Amino acid sequence: MKKDVLNGVLCEVNNCVYWEKGNRCSADEILVVSHKGKKAFNVEETDCQTFELEG
């Protein structure tokens, strides 16, 4: 059965349980956080908090 994926979300973290072919994400929703409080100043300071290691 094909899983629903989030529209408009592309992700290359292919060892996450929610990752699907085509760099799609099958989580119900994702939370992206900033490492330094509310403000991030570049992409390295942001992360998907919904990530779960597969396996």
Ligand code: SF4
């Ligand atoms: S939950 Fe986050 S890390 Fe996992 S596939 Fe979705 S966007 Fe990527």
